[in-house]
Amino acid sequence: MAFEGLADRLQHTIQKIKGKGKVTEQDVKEMTREVRLALLEADVNFKVVKDFIKRVKERAVDQEVMESLTPGQQVIKVVKEELTDLMGGDQSKIAVADRPPTVIMMVGLQGAGKTTTTGKLANLLRKKYNKQPMLVAADVYRPAAINQLETLGKQLDMPVFSLGTEANPVDIANQAIEQAKNEHHDYVIIDTAGRLHVDSDLMDELQQIKSNVTPDEIFLVVDAMTGQDAVNVADSFNEQLDLTGVVLTKLDGDTRGGAALSIKAVTDKPIKFAGMGEKLDELEAFHPERMASRILGMGDVLSLIEKAQDNVDEKRAKELEEKMRSASFTFDDFLEQMDQVKSMGPLEDLIGMIPGANKMKGLKNVQFDDKQLSHVEAIIQSMTKAERQDPSIMNASRKKRIAQGAGRSVSEVNRLLKQFNEMKKMMKQMSGMQKGKKGKKGKGFNFPFM
């Protein structure tokens, strides 16, 4: 794929910054530089990128981020948050008029995919919402455009209103609404001809249709492969028609689709649907989160980071980590760690999300049985304060007492003590690894219970 190089580079930068215990302004600068490149390479408009980077920088050099245990991860979190924010939430709802029919107008540049999307939308309305739409062929300019819509109507077994190519699109729209009322259609979707946003005659025509039929929705149909010009197009259509939403087409291609971001930024209108193929059932609700990841070329890594960040008390985790490093880690700390880990959800899920986790030797040897965890908890809770602070004072009688108190066997107590020591050792190895060799998968990941 065309963008692999950049995605790799970005991943690399993120790997670099992610594991860092200390992030300088220089680091942030470097990272935002890479993010900027990724966004530009993904066709996000350069002005939008500029604003975006400015916001990320401001937030990233904030005290709270810088002082956190995992500033690198926090910075990435900021990027992801800002990006998702910019895309808006899931909003694939369609208006319903107080008095039917609800009128939807499809507008856009030539070749964006309006006619196909008209068919898909009608199909979706019938399938998902049980509606009876009528399609309107108002593209009298492009050769055989009416033909195209009529063919789709036949495939869908849905009525298509047309007055041929000699009629005026405004008249077509007006008469179509009348007929829809008479025939009790609850939705009318008007397919208009593709036009340039700078073609004032044709833009005028759209405004006339709009003032005649007062549509409940005006959807701008945009090709997901659109480049920097997306802002001009979207801004201009929005200014002249006051759009209600956007449909992105051809997202089944290999484009990064940065146009989505540009359009949302300049119009502040929701992207409602995404075309995912040429077939009539290939229209989906738009998912801003997925789009954000796609634009930056990353997948689950970001979600994992978010999850970890949401559930871990930063300051406390930092203290614990320092303790582990200095080998002053106690059973009390261990208990606390366990609580934090448990609050993050089922262990197996978490492990599965760590890149390269299955290849990590250390992780394989540690038991991740939830039931066993509660046994461990019971054993630790039966220890005296002194024992928790300094396990080296353990002797046979202490172990016996602890086992009895927890309702477990002495050998289990022994096993825990052994595991605890191993864990401390592993912790040291892990932190050594982070500083050491480059390029090892998963090395940068700072899991709080390790």
Next chain:
Amino acid sequence: MSFFKKLKDKFTGNSENEEVSDKYKEGLSKTRNSFSSKINDLVARYRKVDEDFFEDLEEILISADVGVSTVMDLIDELKMEVKRQNIKDSAKVKEVISEKLVEIYYGEEDDQVEELNIKDNELSVMLFVGVNGVGKTTTIGKVAHKLKQEGKNVVLAAGDTFRAGAIDQLQVWGDRVGVEVIKHNEGSDPAAVIYDGVQAAKSRNADVLLCDTAGRLQNKVNLMNELSKVKRVIEREIPGAPHEVLLVLDATTGQNAMSQAKTFSESTDVSGIVLTKLDGTAKGGIVLAIRNELQIPVKLVGLGEKVTDLQTFDANAFVYGLFADMLEEQE
């Protein structure tokens, strides 16, 4: 008003076909001069060649979809050149900029207009390929008109058997231009239509056969294989054919155009590009990188939906167009 809009107005406002190409050439020599004077204006805005200057230049080029890595390379080279020649005055940097940009396009080769490969006295076949909605069918209509004006005998083959209404659309163009369209039913095998097109063109002693194909996204492996098959049918029937495989690119497309150029080249060995929709506000700057990286020249540009809205490509005029809006703002 964009440069291409101006160009378009210059050529299409007049009577339809009247020596358009002569006028175009004439217009071009003017643009060549004014191009350098415009660049002069651009750089005159800055007294010094400093970071601001380069940042502005970077933004102009990126907003024209030239592509961020191409732009960075160019800016780096410019900076080096400026340092090497110890240029302090922005006015002096103008030659370097225009030189470098045109150089990106042509590389080591001489700058020249790259014409369509059409044989005299034998059948030439052109295959039109590209993603959905870029303007393949419309371009075929325009090219058919242009060739017919030149006295060629043209036949069209309706190889898009997939998209609803596609065959009718080509037929309308055929009627408009007054050339024959070879077609099958919707849903039939495109390779079979093209085969018939070749046979028909041969038996009618046609000069040129223009083959339409269905739009397809380049990451759909099956559809790309189908296209290779269509091309093989042509190769088998006529040695040396197809004489042109023209990839139609929409100027509105961003960086994905590079991926389109790569993948379509792999499956059909693209010989040239048609850059459409330059009558809008998009600049299509990615073709610089495509030419540079894949050595595929742009042969034609589309400037509207009318049958005459087609021109041969000129790199100097194009490069000028990248800056046009910005320069006009200044005036």
